[in-house]
Amino acid sequence: xxxxxxxxIGFGTVGAGVAANLLQNGETIAxxxxxxxxxxxxxxxxxxxxxxxxxxxxxxxxxSAALINEVDVVVELVGGTTAAKALxxxxxxxxxxCVTANKALLAEHGEEIFAAAADSKxxxxxxxxxxxxxxxxxxxxxxxVANRIKRIYGIMNGTCNYILTRMEHEGLNxxxxxKDAQELGYAEAEPSLDIDGFDTAHKASILAALAYGExxxxxxxxxxxxxxxSLLDIKFAGELGYRVKLLAIIKQIEHDVQIRVHPxxxxxxxxxxxxxxxxxxxxxxxxxxxxxxxxxxxxxxxATASAVVADLVDVALxxxxxxxxxxxxxxxxxxxxxxxxxxxxxxxxxxxxxxxDEAGVVAQIAAILGQQRISISSFIQxxxxxxxxxxxxxxxxxxxxxxxxxxxxDFERLPxxxxxxxxxxxxxx
Amino acid sequence: xxxxxxxxIGFGTVGAGVAANLLQNGETIAxxxxxxxxxxxxxxxxxxxxxxxxxxxxxxxxxSAALINEVDVVVELVGGTTAAKALxxxxxxxxxxCVTANKALLAEHGEEIFAAAADSKxxxxxxxxxxxxxxxxxxxxxxxVANRIKRIYGIMNGTCNYILTRMEHEGLNxxxxxKDAQELGYAEAEPSLDIDGFDTAHKASILAALAYGExxxxxxxxxxxxxxxSLLDIKFAGELGYRVKLLAIIKQIEHDVQIRVHPxxxxxxxxxxxxxxxxxxxxxxxxxxxxxxxxxxxxxxxATASAVVADLVDVALxxxxxxxxxxxxxxxxxxxxxxxxxxxxxxxxxxxxxxxDEAGVVAQIAAILGQQRISISSFIQxxxxxxxxxxxxxxxxxxxxxxxxxxxxDFERLPxxxxxxxxxxxxxx
Numbered sequence: 001x002x003x004x005x006x007x008x009i010g011f012g013t014v015g016a017g018v019a020a021n022l023l024q025n026g027e028t029i030a031x032x033x034x035x036x037x038x039x040x041x042x043x044x045x046x047x048x049x050x051x052x053x054x055x056x057x058x059x060x061x062x063x064s065a066a067l068i069n070e071v072d073v074v075v076e077l078v079g080g081t082t083a084a085k086a087l088x089x090x091x092x093x094x095x096x097x098c099v100t101a102n103k104a105l106l107a108e109h110g111e112e113i114f115a116a117a118a119d120s121k122x123x124x125x126x127x128x129x130x131x132x133x134x135x136x137x138x139x140x141x142x143x144x145v146a147n148r149i150k151r152i153y154g155i156m157n158g159t160c161n162y163i164l165t166r167m168e169h170e171g172l173n174x175x176x177x178x179k180d181a182q183e184l185g186y187a188e189a190e191p192s193l194d195i196d197g198f199d200t201a202h203k204a205s206i207l208a209a210l211a212y213g214e215x216x217x218x219x220x221x222x223x224x225x226x227x228x229x230s231l232l233d234i235k236f237a238g239e240l241g242y243r244v245k246l247l248a249i250i251k252q253i254e255h256d257v258q259i260r261v262h263p264x265x266x267x268x269x270x271x272x273x274x275x276x277x278x279x280x281x282x283x284x285x286x287x288x289x290x291x292x293x294x295x296x297x298x299x300x301x302x303a304t305a306s307a308v309v310a311d312l313v314d315v316a317l318x319x320x321x322x323x324x325x326x327x328x329x330x331x332x333x334x335x336x337x338x339x340x341x342x343x344x345x346x347x348x349x350x351x352x353x354x355x356x357d358e359a360g361v362v363a364q365i366a367a368i369l370g371q372q373r374i375s376i377s378s379f380i381q382x383x384x385x386x387x388x389x390x391x392x393x394x395x396x397x398x399x400x401x402x403x404x405x406x407x408x409x410d411f412e413r414l415p416x417x418x419x420x421x422x423x424x425x426x427x428x429x
Numbered sequence: 430x431x432x433x434x435x436x437x438i439g440f441g442t443v444g445a446g447v448a449a450n451l452l453q454n455g456e457t458i459a460x461x462x463x464x465x466x467x468x469x470x471x472x473x474x475x476x477x478x479x480x481x482x483x484x485x486x487x488x489x490x491x492x493s494a495a496l497i498n499e500v501d502v503v504v505e506l507v508g509g510t511t512a513a514k515a516l517x518x519x520x521x522x523x524x525x526x527c528v529t530a531n532k533a534l535l536a537e538h539g540e541e542i543f544a545a546a547a548d549s550k551x552x553x554x555x556x557x558x559x560x561x562x563x564x565x566x567x568x569x570x571x572x573x574v575a576n577r578i579k580r581i582y583g584i585m586n587g588t589c590n591y592i593l594t595r596m597e598h599e600g601l602n603x604x605x606x607x608k609d610a611q612e613l614g615y616a617e618a619e620p621s622l623d624i625d626g627f628d629t630a631h632k633a634s635i636l637a638a639l640a641y642g643e644x645x646x647x648x649x650x651x652x653x654x655x656x657x658x659s660l661l662d663i664k665f666a667g668e669l670g671y672r673v674k675l676l677a678i679i680k681q682i683e684h685d686v687q688i689r690v691h692p693x694x695x696x697x698x699x700x701x702x703x704x705x706x707x708x709x710x711x712x713x714x715x716x717x718x719x720x721x722x723x724x725x726x727x728x729x730x731x732a733t734a735s736a737v738v739a740d741l742v743d744v745a746l747x748x749x750x751x752x753x754x755x756x757x758x759x760x761x762x763x764x765x766x767x768x769x770x771x772x773x774x775x776x777x778x779x780x781x782x783x784x785x786d787e788a789g790v791v792a793q794i795a796a797i798l799g800q801q802r803i804s805i806s807s808f809i810q811x812x813x814x815x816x817x818x819x820x821x822x823x824x825x826x827x828x829x830x831x832x833x834x835x836x837x838x839d840f841e842r843l844p845x846x847x848x849x850x851x852x853x854x855x856x857x858x
Binding site for chain 2: 328
């Protein structure tokens, strides 16, 4: 049986999970696939800390350059974009295929990494970089290869989904739940990457690259996080039949593509709206397959290891059959015309205004909407009880973002409107 | 670019869909994969009927044996298990890889077909045989290759799911909805294959084979359909927080495997319970990945074509790289000890009895449950209004099937119980 030597660089949580999986399931995998994955080396700056698994001491090293020379496949689990990039480029230049879970690296330097892979004819596989254990990269690249991709919606950050789920269920505000999530280990001490939407955007960038044949990078993506989502908006959304999710939206409309990440109102009775807690889900709408959805754990040691080891099997089989690049793991050649800027997108919108409880307010608001030719699907002014200001909710039909922005600027200039207008986009799925 | 000649046998709905996809998307697929799939031949007994697509007349033939000789890959879309089996065996013996959507054929003759494939070293791919356009075979075989499969739950028959969804939403009985579904083309004129659960069982057999390394055939599977699901049970289930679905259940408990297909009560707030209308969903619970769910259209010309063409790409890439069998498309070698018979399974149960509205009924029922050591999680007797009999609902905790069967036999002997006891299994997902 073909034996393939695996080297892991980065012995953190996921590295330990991959090592554990190879040690525990190696025999089953060999019986299923006809290749034996041997855990040959693990490199890390720290090789003394207990990672909760027992590996032969001889395979531990601090010398990642030596590891690259000694193994057949390199698993990059260093994280970050500097050392990780250098290691992957070094491995590829040595002709060694790589498996990585590093979404930030691919989102920011995918073009360079895949150019190096093409030069060396060595594979780069990255299933674990998007949606953890869910084999959505394989589904998009292979299972749906016969499809033109019309839309991709992704709930791809467990921390955000966990916080939003608990805010809705427990009626507690963002800061309280975030603090609790940090104590429980569901959110990082420095949570910005997750809650400000960047992690989701990294993943969106990778899915968009695969769907449309270009490394868009992060600049092409409009990113908003969930920091400003108030309990009030979650409550009002709920009453209107919606749930708030941090959604990555990748769409082709006619020949143009848009990529954006922002809090989004989704109808409660959709599959996506029912993805709760730390779970991830990716909906891919293809022509001709129609809507498909892929759901599971988007992070964590074991789910991520499942994806990394699946990639290792693919790479090992390619080595066995001298078939590197058999399935092009990225397929350049743009399958679209232009990127749509945020001002030009069309969406439905939820707007919340705080207005004075006095005569003529509705007329003033309606006049502005009329001027911008924004059509209203729902308009709700609540009764005032004790407060001086009352919330006014507007749900629009589809409108262009720049019209909505103009209307909001006009609203905020009205003396009857207090503070900023809250905008959340609505997606009809 | 490597060109691979595709021959389709069976020019029905799906055959036309595959032909259309190859003609429309062939160029995109070539750019994405580096192989050109050329529609070389289509064989059918009837090559004159209009299938709604235009193909060059020269590629149509009534001679399937000649087709096999002239192409690189054979797509079997004949249906049935006699001619289809002969054609696939003939193609494999000629060294031609095959792609099929034929679930009945694989469920009943998988062992023989995969033995022929192993002899000839030609691939047999079958993504479209389970859950139509959803790439769940690839996910199970490749994406989750590093996992021990603990449970698979499948809603895999669009006709049944459509009927159950409409019964619940519209409050109409089975016969009425079935008739309407037949008129709308969502159910066959001879609906038994779908509504009696056999189609779902075929698919369960294939998933189980892949998960556990043995062709179980149909005899190993307990199959019940949805014909006896009454509106009353759907209504009571709904009040208790459940929805009725026709579910395939494949489970490994300790070292033994069970495979069964039957109507099942699933809690309404689960993802599976929210798969409605003609959609399909397969939940795979693996160690270490945890729960994953794959959702989409389980049938139809275009969704099925998406799966067939994805398989064609895999086969074509294997031809390009001389890598037939690269991913073993079936992996024999049982990964379990024994099959669990239905009497031995443990489940929770919903029981509905029609009882006389008189003193002592509950005591008699409770006594029987006590004798069989069946523990009750819910016990509801409705108030009688006009009828002589009132429904008594019992939800049990986990019990062994043979205890439940014994209790039901005892219930049905009581003078206070009218007619048969209705049993629906409950699955906590």
